[in-house]
Amino acid sequence: MSDYRHIPSLRKYVQTRADKNIRELEESGGRWIKALSENRLNYEIDWLGVPVIQTPEDLVLMQELIFKVQPDFIIETGIAHGGGLVFYASLMELLGKGTVIGVDIEIRQHNREVIETHPLSSRIVLVEGDSTSKEVLQDVRRKIPGRSQVIVCLDSNHTKYHVLKELELYQSFIMPGGYFIVFDTVISRLAGPGNAEEKYINNSPKEAVDEFLQKNKSFEIDKSFNKLFVSCTPDGYLKRIR
């Protein structure tokens, strides 16, 4: 296992700006995310040869989070082609620890073959089924020993009902210091009458996060992960605080 803990933070020497023009950043970031999404630019990236459906900014932020938490396991619901799994596995390989568990309701054969024969496959476990089903939950639980530090990434069905159910079912995997990442909270800003995201009006991951946090005081939004202003996951990083 590689040990990065001796590396002192150089943050105090880095010349960031305290007086940022937040309004400009929010407006131009919002415009860019809308254009990016309408043109499906978040479908253009491969990570180590495998398509990953994320923005570059969100991938960089996930890298920071994984380095910070150094998790034993990452659970990702919603695999698609597998690029997210390979991305997390590549960072775990560099850190010298950790396994990624990917859950998808349908793992297509061409995707499965690429993931299972990828050089990082020893760090990836696949589970096929509905992420909220009893069988899948039991299967995932069996794979994770108690006291493991876990990050759970929710990127499957993006309706409020499904995401809320995932938040309720998967919270017990996360210890204090661990995180939920609720992807695509931005859909609530993009959804409008007549557009491609219409079905998500008041029915998106953002509404699921709001309802979950109203009842659940063990998690809070880690606003530091909003720092790039271009993200499909604004207010989507939920830290377990107790």
Ligand SMILES: C[S@@+](CC[C@H](N)C(=O)[O-])C[C@H]1O[C@@H](n2cnc3c(N)ncnc32)[C@H](O)[C@@H]1O
């Ligand atoms: C946005 S894609 C995932 C993208 C992937 N995380 C990445 O980084 O490239 C959504 C995936 O969720 C899966 N999915 C949809 N409903 C699901 C459910 N109820 N349980 C598990 N997976 C589901 C779909 O089959 C699809 O592959």
